[in-house]
Amino acid sequence: MTDRRGQQFKMLILQWGPIPPSGGPHRDRYLDHFGRASLQTAEDEYDEVMRLLGTDAAHIPALDFDLVENDDRARRATQRQKRAEWLAFQSTIHTKLLDEIEPHIRKSVSAAMDALNYLEDHPLREAAHGAIHRAAFVKRGLFGCPITYRDDGDYWTDCPINISHLRMGVSAGLVSDFxxxxxxxxxxxxxxxxxxxxxxxxxxxxxxxxxxxxxxxxxxxxxxxxxxxxxxxxxxxxANEVSMVARPRYPLARMVEKSFDLGRAGEDPRVRDAARRGVLNCDGDLGPCKGFNEMSDWDVKSASSSDEDEAQEIDLF
Structure with missing residues (x-):
């Protein structure tokens, strides 16, 4: 039996550059400016992917479902259906074209996630949410969303849907000269x-x-x-300490990777081997999400360490 150590996170704490305003109208303008810029980048890069696909763009699997679905079975059914559609479509695209597309769709995903981090309390929040789903849907369909297995015995993921929908950040307690x-x-x-x-x-x-x-x-x-x-x-x-917070001062001080609990499936040697070979993928990008999990709504005193560890279904074929 694997000794599970609970949820683990890899976080971005600080980035080089000016310190963001702490509040008030200056912060509102800061978030609006960089949020809109990130959203535009996400859109431009996605449009470039469609341009590169040319006439094939008309045949990509459709993102024709509501973005939020609370029924686990319905979500999983959509994921399986879309995975099959993407496998069929991806097989028709030449490797050289995929190489051209990959940096653009990855940049679209990254920019869309940044946009949400800037705009999470903004009227454009849902536009950023949709941009993440749209770009992640294509990235997963064409390039996968690998779940990795590491020597520490844990599975890890940087799935855009799983990462971006867990709405928390980090705040570092620092001592420094300026x-x-x-x-x-x-x-x-x-x-x-x-x-x-x-x-x-x-x-x-x-x-x-x-x-x-x-x-x-x-x-x-x-x-x-x-x-x-x-x-x-x-x-x-x-650094004296790092705390998890609902709204970090640095909007991009967020989770970039998290451990992934596969339950009993994670103990299957076939699953571990697939993860090591880079062919075990998360399907979260292929269907609806369950909505945002807001840290501000958490009842920390009553929550157990396993509350967020939802058993994941793995299809082996």
Missing amino acids: ECSICGKLVEDCDHEMRQYYPKVAERDGEGKCTICNETECDHRAGETVLVEAWASARNVK
């Missing part, structure tokens, strides 16, 4: 006002990164003067 992006001094020791623009000369640091955009490849020429927004850059960062 340096000015213009002069490099500690914020408390410099005269620059944060979020104002100042001229700065483009140079390359010891790692070859541009002092304007922090990229190794960019269009900024050494010696060029550019107007740059002053912001506080964290350095000497020390």
Whole structure:
């Protein structure tokens, strides 16, 4: 019998760049701007996939079901039907074309998930929800959604539907110094006002990164003067703790991977072998979801560690 250790998560905690506003109208504008931009990217990349498919796009399996379905059997029936349709369609597409399509559909999925993280309390929330389902449906149909098995004895998944619908994030308790992006001094020791623009000369640091955009490849020429927004850059960062929260300050500080409980099926050697070979797939992207699982609705005091571990059906054929 496998010793199950409960649900495990891999989370994105921080990203390079300015600290998002903590609240108020500035945060609302921040979330709206980046949410709309992400939603547009998801749409553009999906449209590119359809363009690449050409006349074949008219024959892809239809996403012709309601996005939310609470009946487990109905969801599973839809997943099986759509899996069969995608297997038939995918076999007609040339490998070279699939190679061209893959980066675009993956970017569409990623951008749609970002859009939801920015827009979860926005009128465009459902548009982002639909964008995730649409892109994930195609990605799973053409490229699968692998469930992996690791040496620690656990199965893991980064399924877009499973990951994005568990609405929680992380907040890190950090201690750090903050340096000015213009002069490099500690914020408390410099005269620059944060979020104002100042001229700065483009140079390359010891790692070859541009002092304007922090990229190794960019269009900024050494010696060029550019107007740059002053912001506080964290350095000497020390993490004291990381907490799960319903609404993280960093909108993209979210789960990127989670352990996957297959129940008794996970102990079957055939299932483990399929996972190791990369041919065991999650079907969650192929049908309706159960709606969002909001952390803000959780009753933490009464919830057991296995409440979220729903037994998964695996078809072996």
